Amino acid sequence: MDDPKADLHRYLQTARDAMLWKLEGLSEYDLRRPMTPTGTNLLGLVKHLIGCEIGYFGATFGRPFGRELPWLSETEPNADMWARPDESSAEIVALYRQACAHADATIDALALDAVGHIPAWDGGTEVTLHRILVHMTAETHRHAGHADIVRELVDGAAGLRRDHGNLPDAGEQWWADYRDRLERVARESLP
Template identity: 65%
Template sequence: MTAPDPKTDLRFYLQSARDALLWKLEGLSEYDIRRPSTPTGTNLLGLVKHAAGVELGYLGDTFGRPSGEPLPWLEDAAETNGDMWATADESRQYIVDLYRRAWAHADATIEALPLDTVGRVPWWPGERNEVTLHHAVVRVIADTHRHAGHADIIRELMDGAVGMRQDNDSMPPGDRAWWEEYRNRLERAAREADRGA
């Protein structure tokens, strides 16, 4: 067996997170992809918008490779958390296309530079803003998978759709009745544990 190319592994896991995040938008209305689903406003399209900015920042600007994409929600005078939701004027197609352009830009950076290339994160304090490309890619993978997990839970609460992709839900087999009994069993165990505490 030959050792895999580290960049191939990194790109694989990054792309799987990207695909999972976008899949969560499929089949939903404009309202459902935008509506705040948690007390802190987490919403599906906002997660995609945020992920686009993360990739353009960490895998572009950090390595002296600005994309040229205007991101007014990340400017100094921008509204706090402006990257975590889409305005009514920012269409689904605009955000998804921006994210795909961010992928292409990030992938070009990964391809062009050795993993030990040192960059500087512009928004980190100067005395500790240096990172290697390897570190930046791992950071982006972790962030994207974290938000794909958020999106998975939000989508499950909306309509029951779960998993990494439409063709790979990564869930054990079971019909609606099985899952209902499974959930009820967990509820009973939680109540019993609470009474015993």
């Protein structure tokens, strides 16, 4: 039987699982390593999603998380996009799991048409749980895509899940040749 809330929740959980898989087996350095000019790093992406989960599924619906997170009140830009030296990856991952569990409790407790309020959106916006589920699914999948690219840059691991790469089953040489071919095509397209 169709259950729209369960469908949305399942897609959100798939993205959450992908985020956590992208962290597995890496050193503290590789988890924190800025891999883009804007500093995108794996642990920072997860830290950012902690704030999203507790904000959108917590405060929006009057269900506070019950723990203050210092980076959410800091005035430093991007304070939620990287982990300080005193914040371990284990702590960040555990907090993400707690934030997701708190969000799941909200999802389980409320109907899709339950109304919440987000003061920061357009001077104060009423939203439904349905809209927040769609928003957070898109947000988490967006950052899972970032994490996929960052992880590939760190150590070459790529794909949808550990047990399902969702990529052609080809060896390293095939991928090197493929990339070289794409580079040639790109150069040939130059005017």
